[in-house]
Amino acid sequence: MDNRSSAGDEAPAEPLNISSDSATASGTSETPFVGERIRELRHRQGLSQRELGRRCGVTNGMISLIEQNKTSPSVALLKKVLSGFPMSLADFFAGVDEGESPPVFFAAHQLKVMDNGTIRFRQLGDHLKGRAMQIMNETYPPGSDTGETMLTHEAEEGGFVIRGRIEITVGHQCTVLGPGDGYYFDSRLPHRFRNIGDETCELVSACSPPSF
Amino acid sequence: MDNRSSAGDEAPAEPLNISSDSATASGTSETPFVGERIRELRHRQGLSQRELGRRCGVTNGMISLIEQNKTSPSVALLKKVLSGFPMSLADFFAGVDEGESPPVFFAAHQLKVMDNGTIRFRQLGDHLKGRAMQIMNETYPPGSDTGETMLTHEAEEGGFVIRGRIEITVGHQCTVLGPGDGYYFDSRLPHRFRNIGDETCELVSACSPPSF
DNA sequence: CCATCGTGTTGAGTATATTTAACACGTGTG
DNA sequence: CACACGTGTTAAATATACTCAACACGATGG
Structure with missing residues (x-):
């Protein structure tokens, strides 16, 4: 009935990892800006890691790790953290890679x-x-x-x-x-x-x- | 020099968990829209879970779990997945809680x-x-x-x-x-x-x- | 009918996120 | 000096994300 031994179910002969794909699309899956932005937002509100943690139900240690980019938080946890500011996920990611654009006129x-x-x-x-x-x-x-x-x-x-x-x-x-x-x-x-x-x-x- | 035995370092006398905080800010930290949107985007591009997985370096099983909201992906993994479409994190979260706006014509x-x-x-x-x-x-x-x-x-x-x-x-x-x-x-x-x-x-x- | 290819799902194992509780440093006070 | 309270960081334990390989179902074709 089943085909358990069937030829190549899922044969990733080659790693197929991002190594070679790293040139594709938008990159390497590293998200260093997350920690930087969280820390910046927290400082702007004058909060300590523990205060923020208490507000949003996350441990201070976790916030420390996130800010150092030693971990990539799950979407669910990031939402919890942002709820302490408060800020939506959309707002958080909206201003991530915007550069200052110079004024331009077009003939x-x-x-x-x-x-x-x-x-x-x-x-x-x-x-x-x-x-x-x-x-x-x-x-x-x-x-x-x-x-x-x-x-x-x-x-x-x-x-x-x-x-x-x-x-x-x-x-x-x-x-x-x-x-x-x-x-x-x-x-x-x-x-x-x-x-x-x-x-x-x-x-x-x-x-x-x-x-x- | 240190104060290792100091009274109550981190005394969470009360759980302080989200139970009571759940009413705060923007909510419960559940993010069901993530799975729905990923599935919608994938279907729109006519991709199978395996195809998308191969493109972005994520296993098909993981994509299945994400689409069923049985797991909350890390920001890093979500970025990898989105790179298969391609779509930025900002774009992904930008349209999350917008009501569907009806088309309108203006005389x-x-x-x-x-x-x-x-x-x-x-x-x-x-x-x-x-x-x-x-x-x-x-x-x-x-x-x-x-x-x-x-x-x-x-x-x-x-x-x-x-x-x-x-x-x-x-x-x-x-x-x-x-x-x-x-x-x-x-x-x-x-x-x-x-x-x-x-x-x-x-x-x-x-x-x-x-x-x- | 059985085999082959496709899909999406799922259990078990491994890697990593997250918590807990400590640690290290700085500051003010008796 | 000892001590209480502040900060941020981190080792170990636990929960969960993530992978690997199988499984189940459906379609196609011998």
Whole structure:
């Protein structure tokens, strides 16, 4: 009935550890910022390790180890610790790797242009990493269509129609918008932009956080 | 020299456990959303537990346990898992307790209008609480001026000029932008918008997070 | 029918997170 | 000086996270 001796169930012939994968995605799984941020938050509130521990139901020793990055706390424990400040998990991780971004102005010809063949996107700025938003000026010729789109990551997007008309479908809702109209929705919902008129449509959109 | 036998070093006469603290701050230290979100993200990418595990260097069994909320992963492991999508810790926790916001379309006459006397702001949506962005269509008559503005809270803002010309000062930088040009800066820097031409200027701006 | 590949789950063993209770150092006081 | 109280750190014990390898179920194909 069973296949216990079947050939290679789970044969990790090679370690497959992160060693070679370390170049992938966002890195090495080390999280030194956790300890630093906890200590900073605690000091800002003028608390000792023991005081904080008593507030949130965690031992002082554990807080010491976390702050020294000698352990990587479980999500559950980290939540307990943060409840002593108080601060949410989202807020804790939100400000982790933000660098101070210098002010920038963009002349029209300096914008990053992406072209779909038909639809043209003019984006504010090139490298969006670390930015809160992706702002674009989009041009839809008559008949153009994005097809059904679905962003994998959590985001919100919205925008204004500048000229022309465009049909927007979000989830099960569908409308045609004209100049001065606007939209705002959760990017995880499937959405589609389609120019069903005979005039080119232009709009300005913003997405937070950036989708790429 | 030492005080090893000192009275009550660390005398937790009462358990002081979370039992009574459970009502404090943001709660019970349970994090059921972690498993749900991981599973959702994995399905959205069409990955099996084993595939995801191989990508990020975590065993399939561990992913199974996480998705069932039978364990609370360490921050380090969660980071490894997310690197398989890829998604940052910040993005993961950012959308944790947001209610699903319904898609919304706004006809031009339904926009919330705010008026400075001279400058007119037409805002996408009314109650911005819980939203990632504040998107506005702004109209600056000739001679209008915001004066020096400084937001107290951390935010970024940017936008496009639709028509007319406007002088924008951010920190120590100053430029005049025309149709098709754009800007993007950190809201904490002092900034000022001024129409020094003889034509009304219109622009679309976005700010994340919303300033009010 | 049995074998093979796929999936997700689970018990046992190992590594590590977390607690408990001590330790070391500094400060003020009798 | 001894002593009480403050801080942060740490060894040993315990609880739990994490891995490894199996198990159970379903689909496909000989």
